[in-house]
Amino acid sequence: MNNDHYNIDKDTNSYNNLEGQFSWRSPSNIALVKYWGKKAVQLPLNPSISFTLNHAHTTTSVSYQKRPSSNDWLTFRFEGKEETFFGKRVQSFLESLTDIFPFIELLQFEIDSENSFPHSSGIASSASSMSAIALCLCSIEEVISNQKQNKEEFLKKASFVARLGSGSACRSVYPSLAIWGNAKDITLSDDHIAIPHQDYAPIYQDYHDDIIIISGEKKSVSSTAGHKLMDSNPFADTRYEQARNNLQHLLVALKNGDLDKFIDTVEEEALTLHALMMCSRPSYTLMKPNTLAAIERIRDYRLRKHVPIAFTLDAGPNIHVLYPHQYVSEVKDFIKEELMPLTESNQIIEDQVGPGPIKLS
Numbered sequence: 001m002n003n004d005h006y007n008i009d010k011d012t013n014s015y016n017n018l019e020g021q022f023s024w025r026s027p028s029n030i031a032l033v034k035y036w037g038k039k040a041v042q043l044p045l046n047p048s049i050s051f052t053l054n055h056a057h058t059t060t061s062v063s064y065q066k067r068p069s070s071n072d073w074l075t076f077r078f079e080g081k082e083e084t085f086f087g088k089r090v091q092s093f094l095e096s097l098t099d100i101f102p103f104i105e106l107l108q109f110e111i112d113s114e115n116s117f118p119h120s121s122g123i124a125s126s127a128s129s130m131s132a133i134a135l136c137l138c139s140i141e142e143v144i145s146n147q148k149q150n151k152e153e154f155l156k157k158a159s160f161v162a163r164l165g166s167g168s169a170c171r172s173v174y175p176s177l178a179i180w181g182n183a184k185d186i187t188l189s190d191d192h193i194a195i196p197h198q199d200y201a202p203i204y205q206d207y208h209d210d211i212i213i214i215s216g217e218k219k220s221v222s223s224t225a226g227h228k229l230m231d232s233n234p235f236a237d238t239r240y241e242q243a244r245n246n247l248q249h250l251l252v253a254l255k256n257g258d259l260d261k262f263i264d265t266v267e268e269e270a271l272t273l274h275a276l277m278m279c280s281r282p283s284y285t286l287m288k289p290n291t292l293a294a295i296e297r298i299r300d301y302r303l304r305k306h307v308p309i310a311f312t313l314d315a316g317p318n319i320h321v322l323y324p325h326q327y328v329s330e331v332k333d334f335i336k337e338e339l340m341p342l343t344e345s346n347q348i349i350e351d352q353v354g355p356g357p358i359k360l361s
């Protein structure tokens, strides 16, 4: 597959039903092997794999009708209020998609979006919000071109489109686990789309991810700038090699339910991501002192109690505590007693591996 794959030369005269509305709820995802470093239009320099979350999601409704001649063809509202900052990003995203969806130029859109997680939590919403928009666009295409696709093709296209909005968003369209990027021995893996990964032990099916909000502050360096700094990072090639190897290790750990291997790999990935930030030029840190304190407490608790909990991190200071469902009661106690005092305002998002996006209308 390549970027021309979905560039369809369509006769827009055949369109009908140029008025309607679609809503999708799409989840966030947490990478276990991280995508960090890209080329061209959001193509990854190494393969990644993520858990699809359940409770952290974005609900997006897209209403559309025939575009009048005016220039104002997009209204974007976040939690009921018009939002120009993210609205501009959505506008450029839609403008970049006219080869794939020629109908965009014929329509006027009203987009309403809301997140299930608090605005101030520092949780990146681009994966859930861009995938939700991509899914709505694919639904609109089906109706106005009167061509229903099978579910697999529909999700493939949604993944392709979501990737163009925000790389990691392409993984959010699938349930449970998704792999994005060319990976050794994974036949259908592809840099342009994510694919669902189903070869995992039952223990991962309802794995927990409790997100401890150490700080809800806006990031000092965006993901876009972070990816860019990988271009001159002296460890970049070694990193891409490490990620490829870590994906292979993790696939074995997922298949066999090998929690020790899972923990080692996932934690190495989280710390490598942040180490790469620290050795970029200019260098930066996104972890806070309490991020490190939480990591130490998690490792200490694991050793003391023999409970297989692990941490991972996104590009930010917040800690994702990963553990199997059977340990839920003791881990919740540990989090309450030892990790909550490290949070800024007692914020936690209690999540789990989930079933993927849901069409609401």
Ligand code: PMV
Pocket: 030, 031, 033, 034, 035, 036, 048, 124, 126, 166, 167, 168, 169, 223, 224, 227, 273, 314, 315
């Ligand atoms: O999708 P982006 O450009 O926001 O990058 C996401 C990068 C990480 O969240 C740090 C890792 C990943 O694979 O999701």
